[in-house]
Amino acid sequence: MLTDLLKNIKFKNKIKEFYKKNREDMVDIILFGSVSRGKTAPKDIDILLIFNEKENNDLSYGLRKDLQELGISAEITIKKYKDVFSSGFLPREDILSDGFSLISNKRISEAFGYKSFMLFKYSLKGFNYSQRMRFYYALEGRRDKKGMLKEMNGIKFTNSVVLVPVGFSDKFEAFLNGWNIEIKKTRILIPDKSVTFMKF
Secondary structure, X not given: XXXXXXXXXXXXXXXXXXXXXXXXXXXXXXXXXXXXXXXXXXXXXXXXXXXXXXXXXXXHHHHHHHHHHOOOOEEEEEEEHHHOOOOOOOOHHHHHHHOEEOOOOEEHHHHOOEEEEEEXXXXXXXXXXXXXXXXXXXXXXXXXXXXXXHHOOOEEEEOOEEEEEHHHHHHXXXXXXXXXXXXXXXXXXXXXXXXXXXXO
């Protein structure tokens, strides 16, 4: 997951070295996709190289080879800055909500004053009283034991809707799937001040 990757000193040094060498041509290096959503063991990682004016396939290929030497498989996308948020660029929603800058070490949404969450709506239809209570204990905790929601800094919105930081969304979805319940999900961006207000 993202935290593990960011603890990889060789990976971080390789990215810093690459950016320092090419910083005149580049705006940012963004990590996005499943690893930025907290997936534990993704098959590869998704990286976006953002260039000032001209895209450079040779640099993309070179970085991919360098990461392969570290045992990291990377799918690298290249874009000019002006094209990153255009309607024709399909991953733009992922970049805005999930994207993590390897240069500034923070999520793209945070640069605009927002926190990125995944909203989960679930149904306990078919659960009896005992099953519901076991689910809520696992979700919210009991006595001195933390529940999944607190462990992942989530917010309970209603009895059937919770908000989870995007960095934990894949892990939380796996938790819900383990209960074999119906879920729906969507990404949302919430202003920083509103997040503080909602945690009561």
